[in-house]
Amino acid sequence: MNDDTDDSRERSRWNEACRREEAIRKLVERYPKSLNGQAVADLAWELDLSRATLYRMIKLFRAGGTVSSLMDRKRGRRQGHRALDKDREALVRRTIEGFYLKPTRPSFARLVREVQIDCTAAGLAPPNWRTIKSRVEEIDLQVRGRKRGESEVVKATTATPGTLSASRPLELVQVDHTKVDVFVVDEDTRQPLGRPWLTLALDIFSRMVTGLYLTMEAPSRLSTSLCILHSVFDKTTWLQERGIHEAWPVAGLPGTIHVDNGSDFRSHAFERACRDNGIKIDWRPPGTPHFGGHIERLIGTQMGAVHLLPGSTSSNIEERREYDAKRHAALTLRELERYLALEIVGQYHHAIHGALRRPPIAVWRQHESELVLRLPNDRMQFWISFLPEAERTLRPTGIHLFNIRYWSPALSGDIGRAKARLIVKYDPRDLSRVFVKRHSGSFVEARYADVTLAPITLWEAQAARRKLNAQGKREIDMHVLIRTALSQRELIQQAKHKTRGRQQLPKSNVDDDELGSLRGVDSSKPVPSVEDLD
Numbered sequence: 456m457n458d459d460t461d462d463s464r465e466r467s468r469w470n471e472a473c474r475r476e477e478a479i480r481k482l483v484e485r486y487p488k489s490l491n492g493q494a495v496a497d498l499a500w501e502l503d504l505s506r507a508t509l510y511r512m513i514k515l516f517r518a519g520g521t522v523s524s525l526m527d528r529k530r531g532r533r534q535g536h537r538a539l540d541k542d543r544e545a546l547v548r549r550t551i552e553g554f555y556l557k558p559t560r561p562s563f564a565r566l567v568r569e570v571q572i573d574c575t576a577a578g579l580a581p582p583n584w585r586t587i588k589s590r591v592e593e594i595d596l597q598v599r600g601r602k603r604g605e606s607e608v609v610k611a612t613t614a615t616p617g618t619l620s621a622s623r624p625l626e627l628v629q630v631d632h633t634k635v636d637v638f639v640v641d642e643d644t645r646q647p648l649g650r651p652w653l654t655l656a657l658d659i660f661s662r663m664v665t666g667l668y669l670t671m672e673a674p675s676r677l678s679t680s681l682c683i684l685h686s687v688f689d690k691t692t693w694l695q696e697r698g699i700h701e702a703w704p705v706a707g708l709p710g711t712i713h714v715d716n717g718s719d720f721r722s723h724a725f726e727r728a729c730r731d732n733g734i735k736i737d738w739r740p741p742g743t744p745h746f747g748g749h750i751e752r753l754i755g756t757q758m759g760a761v762h763l764l765p766g767s768t769s770s771n772i773e774e775r776r777e778y779d780a781k782r783h784a785a786l787t788l789r790e791l792e793r794y795l796a797l798e799i800v801g802q803y804h805h806a807i808h809g810a811l812r813r814p815p816i817a818v819w820r821q822h823e824s825e826l827v828l829r830l831p832n833d834r835m836q837f838w839i840s841f842l843p844e845a846e847r848t849l850r851p852t853g854i855h856l857f858n859i860r861y862w863s864p865a866l867s868g869d870i871g872r873a874k875a876r877l878i879v880k881y882d883p884r885d886l887s888r889v890f891v892k893r894h895s896g897s898f899v900e901a902r903y904a905d906v907t908l909a910p911i912t913l914w915e916a917q918a919a920r921r922k923l924n925a926q927g928k929r930e931i932d933m934h935v936l937i938r939t940a941l942s943q944r945e946l947i948q949q950a951k952h953k954t955r956g957r958q959q960l961p962k963s964n965v966d967d968d969e970l971g972s973l974r975g976v977d978s979s980k981p982v983p984s985v986e987d988l989d
Contacts, residue, residue, distance in 0.1 A: 472526040475502055481515050481632045492907045539586065541580050547590055555591065556602040621660040624819060624826050628665055628709035629683060629750040630656045631676040632657040636758050638766040638784035641789055641918065647781040651788055654682040657750050658705065660810050664753065664799045667707045671914050677883065680841035697793045701800040704819060708829040711735040728840040732831055758796045839880050839890050839898055846876040853904050855880055856889055857916050861889050861901040869893060883913035
């Protein structure tokens with residue numbers, strides 16, 4: 456039955472209800488106090504209704520009923536009617552709850568089959584699929600979506616009255632992480648390393664990206680801290696080092712950073728560093744993903760650009776089915792970082808933003824003169840406070856960290872006097888120097904003890920260590936190791952045999968132990984006391 460037929464029938468029922476309303480109105484006006492029985496009978500015959508039905512309609516009309524109340528009832532079962540008996544009704548409910556409402560998301564066809572099997576096993580007649588479908592549709596959509604893990608359904612049925620807004624630049628900055636949809640390769644071997652993690656910071660007012668950090672390590676306090684460091688300071692030198700000539704004018708301390716409830720955002724050190732520098736932390740309320748919508752849309756935009764790169768995993772299963780992302784990977788971590796920076800400063804900042812209806816950089820430039828730039832009072836102290844740390848003992852040879860030795864003449868006076876381990880701050884992006892906290896509370900910069908070494912990242916140092924360990928394992932001659940171990944076993948067995956043979960020889964009457972026991976003394980007799988000797 457199509458929609459046109461349904462509409463036609465509905466109009467027909469409405470027209471008939473209008474005809475009844477006019478006839479009943481005339482009847483009531485003609486007999487305002489008491490209806491005439493014969494007049495009612497005549498009208499019932501005219502309207503093709505029973506007298507009981509007409510009396511019911513007259514009662515509805517006098518009670519202020521509408522034309523709709525005089526329409527014929529639709530055929531079929533009334534809403535809420537249950538055709539199943541109690542046993543089958545309970546069985547269908549149990550099967551829906553125990554089988555269908557699961558994160559595995561079984562299809563409706565499988566649900567019908569399960570109901571049929573359960574009913575047959577219980578000796579009951581299986582219900583029609585339409586009956587089962589009506590029971591499923593009676594379940595609240597959000598409840599169904601949550602139990603089946605249907606995030607789109609949950610999102611579509613969840614109210615989002617809360618909003619996240621700012622009245623000026625850097626009033627509110629949002630920070631979040633994502634795993635990049637592309638494989639990167641090693642700098643030397645050009646072999647696939649894996650998919651890196653990207654941390655981004657976004658100014659809510661202007662939608663300008665304030666900072667980024669790209670790493671192979673999983674999200675942590677370190678990722679967040681280094682992203683904030685990049686966000687706060689001027690980026691001119693950073694851009695020049697990467698051969699980027701476009702402007703990235705954002706700098707300054709944010710008033711508030713908005714983050715989720717991840718452990719990396721909940722660490723005491725991170726919270727202390729923020730509050731020491733006048734940065735408030737606003738944690739996203741649990742179960743409110745829409746509050747992170749701004750940064751998530753930015754991440755989606757950046758991943759859309761990444762999907763054009765060789766080695767992209769894509770976000771579409773159909774698109775990546777025939778594509779070997781690892782085999783096609785071509786960019787190193789540094790190259791990917793430069794690509795993302797170019798995408799941000801050359802594309803995203805200059806494209807019209809859907810919510811602003813303007814490019815983000817135009818909004819920033821408009822309010823830049825009004826912005827009271829707030830920078831850390833002590834740039835070095837601020838920078839150090841966000842760096843990760845480790846505890847090390849000060850040795851005569853210096854500080855040893857990541858198998859690298861560091862030294863500073865300022866540490867000479869602490870050698871042999873500093874009993875407790877010292878806090879060492881390091882920047883994983885540049886291991887050429889560390890910052891050692893002396894017992895006085897001040898930090899001392901210590902550099903490579905070997906001044907000929909070039910600056911490297913922590914990731915490069917760890918990769919080199921893994922490569923060296925792997926090379927060492929390959930160079931091991933297992934035949935030599937096994938022959939040596941067998942010879943050592945044989946030596947030990949022979950030594951044990953000789954020792955046991957020596958121990959079984961008859962003992963001499965003379966006790967000649969190392970303790971200088973008296974010779975010829977009968978040890979069976981009691982030792983005389985001092986009085987006896989006198």
